Amino acid sequence: MTTIKEYILINILIFIFTTFMSIGGVGAAFIDTPLMLYFGFDIVMVTALGLLLIIFSTGTSSIRHYRQKAIEYDLALPIIISSVFTAPIGAYFVNLINKDDLKFIFAITLLVFGLTILLNVLKTRNRQEADDGIVKILNQKRIIISLILGSIVGFITGLLGIGGGSIILPFLLFFGFETRKAAGTTSFIVVFSSLIGLVSKLTLTTFIVDWFLLFSTVIA
Numbered sequence: 001m002t003t004i005k006e007y008i009l010i011n012i013l014i015f016i017f018t019t020f021m022s023i024g025g026v027g028a029a030f031i032d033t034p035l036m037l038y039f040g041f042d043i044v045m046v047t048a049l050g051l052l053l054i055i056f057s058t059g060t061s062s063i064r065h066y067r068q069k070a071i072e073y074d075l076a077l078p079i080i081i082s083s084v085f086t087a088p089i090g091a092y093f094v095n096l097i098n099k100d101d102l103k104f105i106f107a108i109t110l111l112v113f114g115l116t117i118l119l120n121v122l123k124t125r126n127r128q129e130a131d132d133g134i135v136k137i138l139n140q141k142r143i144i145i146s147l148i149l150g151s152i153v154g155f156i157t158g159l160l161g162i163g164g165g166s167i168i169l170p171f172l173l174f175f176g177f178e179t180r181k182a183a184g185t186t187s188f189i190v191v192f193s194s195l196i197g198l199v200s201k202l203t204l205t206t207f208i209v210d211w212f213l214l215f216s217t218v219i220a
Helices: 004-023 029-038 044-069 073-094 099-125 131-140 142-160 165-174 179-204 212-219
Strands: none
Touching: 004 029, 004 044, 029 044, 029 099, 029 179, 044 099, 044 179, 073 179, 099 142, 099 165, 142 165, 142 179, 165 212
C-alpha cells in the first residue's frame, strides 16, 4: 500500500524528470515508469499512465517548437502514420506476455536506449565529414526509413508505454539533423505516437487504474 508521502515523492520526481526531458522533445516515460514500478504499481497501468504524461509534456513543448518552426513535417508524418498500424499490435501482445517477462523486456529496452544515446553523444563529439555520405543516403530513402522507424516506434509504444522519443531523437541526431529541429520533430511525433499507444492500451488491454496516482501525477 503506497502512503501519502510516497505519492507526494513520486509526483515531485515525475514533475522534475518530465519537465527536463520535454525540453529535449523526449518524453520521460523511460524514467517515470521504472520509478513507479519501484513503488510497486502494476506495470500495465503504469505504462498507460506514462503515455498520458508524455502526451501532456511533449504536447506543450511541441507548441513551442511549432512557433520556432523547428518541426520537419515531411519526416514526422510517415513515422506517425506507420505507428498507427503497429501500436495496436504492441498493445495486443501485452495480454500475451507474463508481467514479469514484460518488466524484463522493458529493462532490456531501456538498456539498449541508454547505450544508443551514449554512443550517439560520443559519435557527435567525433563527427567527421564522411558522415555527409550517410546523410545523403538517408535523404534519398527518407520515406522508407521513416515508415520503418515509425513501425518500430508504434510497436514499442503499444507494448511498453514508451513514446519513442528515446529512439527517434538519437536517430535524427546520428544522421546529422540540427539539434533544435531534431528535438522539435521528435516532440511532435511523440505526441501522436503516445496518443495512439494510449488508445490502443485502453481498448486492447485490461488493468486496474489507481485513480489517485492518475489524477495526482497529471496535475503535477
